[in-house]
Amino acid sequence: MRRRHLAALFSAAMLSAVTARAQPQAAGTIRMVVPFPPGGASDVIGRIVAEQMRDRLGMPVVVDNRAGASGNIGADIVAKARPDGLTLLLASASTHGINPTLMARMPFDSRRDFTPVSLVVMVPxxxxxxxxxxxxxxxxxxxxxxxxxxxxxxxxxxxxxxxxxxxxxxxxxxxxxxxxxxxxxxxxxxxxxxxxxxxxxxxxxxxxxxxxxxxxxxxxxxALPERWPTLPNVPTFAEAGLQDFQVSSWLALLGPAGMAAGTAESYAAAVRAAVADRDVRARLIQAGGLPIGSAPAETESFIHNEIRSWGRVVRAAGVRVE
Structure with missing residues (x-):
């Protein structure tokens, strides 16, 4: 199931679609919480996305790095924020895939406490x-x-x-x-x-x-359905003889639960417009992310599938963090 889902997303990412112009639904400065330290792939990609959202929405967007607890510290800040569209999380496979099963105690519910916006990139x-x-x-x-x-x-x-x-x-x-x-x-x-x-x-x-x-x-x-664009001589795991070895991470924008559907849709449209831009795509690929861009409903389905898939892996590994 996870392999088919990733393959479909990968195929969609290879297409440059024309998307609707995003219409901002909130007034003020958007705070994008990146739950990892500055300088890493998540931070670099987050700053590219923040810049693009600023330009396409006409609103200031600031990045706030809040690292710790495998991303849970930053994610918890967003889970408890007002759902006014001014606080977003750059979620990952850790915060919304692995941690719900790995952590004995979670400060938030990865499904219930967030509003899905858009899957931004796969991080192979x-x-x-x-x-x-x-x-x-x-x-x-x-x-x-x-x-x-x-x-x-x-x-x-x-x-x-x-x-x-x-x-x-x-x-x-x-x-x-x-x-x-x-x-x-x-x-x-x-x-x-x-x-x-x-x-x-x-x-x-x-x-x-x-x-x-x-x-x-x-x-x-x-670990992708197809070879990475800038490393064409490196085979996929399937080509190397390990079928369905899908262990890649990802980054997605989420808001707090209760954020207006229109706000989520407009922010998702801004992400889709950004990743359809050739120069932006090149920058994201250089930073190690495969541009995706998805609607809120697709993002919600993807995250629910990730929680189930990674849950099976974590349980099979017998890993638990108290």
Whole structure:
């Protein structure tokens, strides 16, 4: 189900559709809460979206980084905000896919406490290995891991993240025995990977692009229905022999529950108009996001499906955060 849904979204994203002009429904300054630190892919993409919404709605849009608790701190701020259209959340697969099952106690209900607006981008997961590891494709990686049980380690930015769960899924699909090493952010994880202190990672493209270009990292596969536009030589996981290995993240705009339907529709129209623009699409792809743009009803359906899909993965992994 998740693979079919992602494939449909990917196909839609490849089309540049003409969208209706967005008509602002609120007056004032929009506060876009990004529940992750400045400088990462989420922050960069959020700032591009904020700029485009400002230009297309004729309203100021400011980004407010509120990191912590795998995105829950920022998400909770929006869940408890007034539904006047002036507070939005740049939600992710963490806040509205993984955390509802991963976290023993959630400060909000991921379905009930938000108004869906638009899926902005998919943030594809790419499997990369340090260049010193003697493997050049997924089959060789699996064979090497099986021949060296417990000797390969893979990094992530924390327990229960998409990066961690991708490694769990690989272990369950192939039986490989690898050690998970969690880090407290990309600024620690990526240098350890490029210098060979850890062997592999499932990460977003923006975080590892420089290492790939410098020859310090080797890309083996990307978790999308089709190849990434700027990495045409990197196969998808399906092409590499792992069918339905869909572990990519995403970013979506949500408002608090009770936000007017007309406001959500106008904001979604602004996002769709932005991602249909060639220059904006190029900037989002450079930042590691595949532009999507969806209506509120489509966004709601997508998020509900993500909660179910990631819930199965989290339960199978036996991961729980108290």
């Amino acid at each position: 997961t790419i499997l990369v290995v340090t260049a010193s590891l003697p493997v050049r494709n997924v089959d060789e990686l699996i064979a090497h891991a099986r021949a060296n049980p417990g000797k390969l380690n893979y990094g992530s930015v924390g327990n229960g993240t998409t990066q961690h769960l991708a490694g769990v899924m690989l272990r369950e699909r192939t039986g490989v025995d690898m050690v998970h090493v969690p880090y407290r952010g990309q600024n620690l994880l990526v240098p350890e990977l490029t210098t060979g202190q850890i062997h592999l990672v499932f990460n977003n493209i923006a975080a590892v692009r420089a290492g790939i270009e410098a020859g310090q990292l080797r890309a083996l596969a990307v």
